[in-house]
Amino acid sequence: MPNHAYPTPEAAEAAFYSAFEARSLDAMMAVWANADSIACIHPLAAPLNGHAAVAAGWRSMFEAAGKFRVQVETVHEIREATQVIRIVREYLIIGQEAKPRPPILATNVYRKETDSWRMVLHHASPLQVGGTPPARTPPVVLH
């Protein structure tokens, strides 16, 4: 695994999406903390907990995925000295398609380690399902 160091959460996040787009497992796992406490939730999927499960999830995703690009828009940030939470919208553009797919909302958590900021959590979820935006608050049924 390459020994990358990221001086800021933003640098770690740029490396995360760049590894995602490149479908590079080594580059992806260099962004994550090497810990059993990390967790990754792909859209609509069960949580993957711990370094091995997170890596296995990305490996199978990269093996299945074709070429795509991803545009990322920052929505919100919660900044502490050693931990930063960033909420972003991800827009995937698949293959030669002209327009991005409906956005995915992601909560990304980064932790400051001795040498680098590293990702400890990625929780991604759809903002809409089936092509139409949902009613604003479907509370009783969905939450």
Place this chain on the structure above:
Amino acid sequence: MPNHAYPTPEAAEAAFYSAFEARSLDAMMAVWANADSIACIHPLAAPLNGHAAVAAGWRSMFEAAGKFRVQVETVHEIREATQVIRIVREYLIIGQEAKPRPPILATNVYRKETDSWRMVLHHASPLQVGGTPPARTPPVVLH
């Protein structure tokens, strides 16, 4: 707003789900940090950022909701000295229904303040849509 103090993240989380079930806005907002940096993502909805927006979201949810119970199952935890991330499955039982609805997955982040642990982030998302569990990794389309 009542001045509750929660000695542990678990106590804050119990108060959060108890306020949710009771549909009590005062009790709910007592659990959250009183800060503009907090964020709340209800299933399939756009993020609500800052104390006022988070409160407005719960208010409209509580006004719309009928009686329900919620069962919570801890899935994973990331523990730091002053910040704890808990991933849980939420099972809602609506009215007199015998069985819970399909689970919601939630990432809950708590921060240690001077007097209490308080919630700073709640990101909830469906684990399945339309009654059937999704394929394990629908990467290109959904992420």
